[in-house]
Amino acid sequence: MLEQIEGSQAVAKAVTLCRPEVIAAYPISPQTHIVESLSDRVRTGELAGCEYMMVESEFGAMSACIGASAAGARTYTATSSQGLLFMAEALFNASGLGLPIVMTVANRAIGAPINIWNDHSDSMAMRDSGWIQLFAESNQEAVDLHIQAYRLAEALSVPVMVCMDGFVLTHAFERVDLPEQAQVDAFLPGFVPQQALDPDDPVTIGAMVGPEAFAEVKYLMHAKQMSALDEIPVIARDFAETFGRDSGGLVRPYRTDDAETIVVSLGSVLGTIEDVVDKMRDEGRTVGVLGIGCFRPWPLDEVRAALAGARRVVVVEKAFAVGAGGIVGQNVRDALRGLPVEVYDVVAGLGGRPITRASLRQVFDQVLAGEVDPRRMHFLDLDVDLVQRELERSRRGGRPGPHAENMLRDIGTVASGAYE
Amino acid sequence: MAHQEIKLYQTGTFVAGNRLLDPEQRSVQARMGRSNSLTSGHRACQGCGEALGARYVLDAAMRATDGKMVAVNSTGCLEVFSTPYPESSWQLPWLHSLFGNGPAVAAGVAAALKAKGRDDIRVVGQAGDGGTVDIGFGTLSGMFERNDDVLFVCYDNEGYMNTGVQRSGATPPAARTANTKPVGDEPGNVFGQGKFVPAIAMAHEIPYVATATVAELRDLEYKVEKAMTFRGARYIHVFVPCPLGWGAASSDTIRLSRLAKETGVFPVFEAEHGEVTEVSTIRRRVPVEEYLTLQKRYAHLFGPAGRPDIVARLQATADRNIARYGLLAPDEEPAGPGVAQDVAGEGAV
Structure with missing residues (x-):
């Protein structure tokens, strides 16, 4: 049914249709609207047979999900940013135990400096946590990915993170086709756990494993994740048959057929990038886009196949590895190993900075003109002068004080306190 | 021996020996049908108070729930000595997740069982003092505050014994640990304000809180069985000596437990x-x-370079406990013969 609906409400509806039995969540912006809505739906009985746990922290949220999932319940949580990091220990535990928990990450920057706006540094920090990571381009896809995520998680007994851009998607009202309960029930069978705490069949879950078998247990985690690369396209095909629209999958090429330059990105910025590419195509430039729908496991073969014909690849990503470079960029280079393709890392949209068509167009033009060094990470719209002025203050010695406050004062955001 | 004189104080208390009782009244451990939840072959040290406590707690809870039970365990000695790969001493469904999340995991299990309409299956969470009073305290308080249907049991041996005897929030003042050595002007652990989690549990006004020691195992069984008659959050704090960490004889575990109570x-x-x-x-x-x-x-x-001043402070702490909890009942004070020589009696349990 088509509805004009906020992204968070749409996701809450999709999760409701998946009939979770335990939801444990702790509020953090911009995830709050999702879990508030789910709380309503449990209280009104729209989501029947579900326990909603108001836990004391994100660490508690993921831990309660671990317990609930191990007891055989379909389990859900949602978080963002610091909350995801506070869960970190439990994230690795959930994946190590092979528990098919589904979680929405309303992507948000990580402090310090504290910042509530969107980028991908939270999910990217947890890229090696053993969770499958799916990235939604739109609210429609966010809805669809949650339904697919449960099927995937439970088929492989692996936890799945559905990443959607905080505010940009979670708080945006868009037209969304919400599935019918019968469709979801047909697509998503009831949860049959691969392990469960059952007094009639007692098992020990979470035993200590030493060097004699640790590598093998970890290898199985890897093997299961890699098998998701086969499973995800199958689920996406089934989804298209059931619901009549394409959603999910590993990668999504857009006008890449003859493209000499391909822009790689993930999440909601893909729409903006496609607009820019359309314009460049109109002008005769052979440019295309590759959207990454699944970042973990990394679809190395699919990425390589999609990019192999290009001369250059520009990776636009909303996170970076401090002291190293682009994160998605590194993975793309890995996929292109041995091929004569130059990869450019462009970091954009950090802490919610808008990624405009004009800025994207400018950097693409610079890349095409050979003005960007592929061996250096490029920060989109970086205020170089502001950085230089702060570095100069640091060079003066003494006690220049905290960078963040100095720079805010410099640009006039903080009025109090004179800066000399 | 063929004949043993009955000691007066054994009657009318929960430490009464089984031989005095009808079969139906015998302790869970004395029954043929005990579940051996934590069965033999595990790798706890000789005289481990925690292993003893856990065995009694879980078997009593299993009896109280007719075997419909799940146990959740925080990281610690109990988890490590019971599950060295590929062996497990647990004869009940048992889940270990992390050090600091036992109460939240247990609450999640309980929520799942409730959602599935299986709240006939009960949940017991267990941890050492580190996993309870320190790193797991936030999740424990959350579990209490929500009144989740979990019995959480802390086996308190007053330190991080699994990692090599470091200080925890439950380590008593003046005690030597690996990081509170008797060096410097203030030997041993600091005198802080204390962190007695049973009192904090009571402040949450949860249905049931109890303390127990492994000296009085019938009392421990009774409290576990009683705890299982309640729904909601329940907490039992069991005092469990650690021979290794305390530098005590393995044969003194029961004696120390009894003395901890008899001193206040x-x-x-x-x-x-x-x-x-x-x-x-x-x-x-x-x-x-x-x-x-x-x-x-x-x-x-103690000894020539001893610190009687510190001993006096520890005595004052015990005296305060006695006053605060009314541990001396004057009307029960006159005890019969046999008590005096058997405060740390072996034959009691």
């Missing part, structure tokens, strides 16, 4: 909805020295 060092009581309902009174009050001198962790307080 560890108050034994029950509370419901935030109010103390029962107190196990001291039978024969003894000075804290009798408890302290059996443990090398307090050795620096």
Whole structure:
């Protein structure tokens, strides 16, 4: 049914249709609207047979999900940013135990400096946590990915993170086709756990494993994740048959057929990038886009196949590895190993900075003109002068004080306190 | 021996020996049908108070729930010595997740069982003092505050024994640990404000809170069985000596547990909805020295270079417990013969 609906409400509806039995969540912006809505739906009985746990922290949220999932319940949580990091220990535990928990990450920057706006540094920090990571381009896809995520998680007994851009998607009202309960029930069978705490069949879950078998247990985690690369396209095909629209999958090429330059990105910025590419195509430039729908496991073969014909690849990503470079960029280079393709890392949209068509167009033009060094990470719209002025203050010695406050004062955001 | 004189104090208390009782009244451990939840072959140290406590707690809970039970375990000695790959001592469904999340995991299990309409299956969470009073405290308080249907049991051996005997929030003042050595002007652990989690649990006004020691195992069984008659969050704090960490003889685990109670060092009581309902009174009050001198962790307080001033402070702490919890009941004070020589009696359990 088509509805004009906020992204968070749409996701809450999709999760409701998946009939979770335990939801444990702790509020953090911009995830709050999702879990508030789910709380309503449990209280009104729209989501029947579900326990909603108001836990004391994100660490508690993921831990309660671990317990609930191990007891055989379909389990859900949602978080963002610091909350995801506070869960970190439990994230690795959930994946190590092979528990098919589904979680929405309303992507948000990580402090310090504290910042509530969107980028991908939270999910990217947890890229090696053993969770499958799916990235939604739109609210429609966010809805669809949650339904697919449960099927995937439970088929492989692996936890799945559905990443959607905080505010940009979670708080945006868009037209969304919400599935019918019968469709979801047909697509998503009831949860049959691969392990469960059952007094009639007692098992020990979470035993200590030493060097004699640790590598093998970890290898199985890897093997299961890699098998998701086969499973995800199958689920996406089934989804298209059931619901009549394409959603999910590993990668999504857009006008890449003859493209000499391909822009790689993930999440909601893909729409903006496609607009820019359309314009460049109109002008005769052979440019295309590759959207990454699944970042973990990394679809190395699919990425390589999609990019192999290009001369250059520009990776636009909303996170970076401090002291190293682009994160998605590194993975793309890995996929292109041995091929004569130059990869450019462009970091954009950090802490919610808008990624405009004009800025994207400018950097693409610079890349095409050979003005960007592929061996250096490029920060989109970086205020170089502001950085230089702060570095100069640091060079003066003494006690220049905290960078963040100095720079805010410099640009006039903080009025109090004179800066000399 | 063929004949043993009945000691008076054994009657009418929960430490009464089984031989005095009808089969139906015998302890869970004395029954053929005990579940052996934590079965033999595990790798706990000789005289481990935690292994003893866990065995009694879980078997009593299994009996109370007719075997419909799930156990959740925080990281710690109990988890490590019971599940070295590929062996497991657990004969019940058992889940270990992390060090600091046992209460939240247990609450999640309980929520799942409720959602599935299987709240006939009960949940017991367990952890050492580190996993309870320190790293797991946030999740424990959350579990209490939500009144999740979990019995959480802390086996308190007063330190991080699994990692090599470091100080925890439950380590008593003056005690030597690996990072509170008797060096410098203030030997051993600092005198802080204390962190007695049973009292904090009571402040949450949860349905049931109890303390117990492994000296009085019938009392422990009774409290576990009683706890299982309640729904909601319940907490039992069990005092469990650690021979390794305390520098005590393995054969002194029961003796130390009893002395902890008889000195007032560890108050034994029950509370419901935030109010103390029962107190196990001291039978024969003894000075804290009798408890302290059996443990090398307090050795620096005695001898020529001893610190009687610190011993006096520890005595004052015990005295405060006695006053606060009413551990001396004057009308019960006159005890019969046999008590005096058997404060740390072997034959009691």
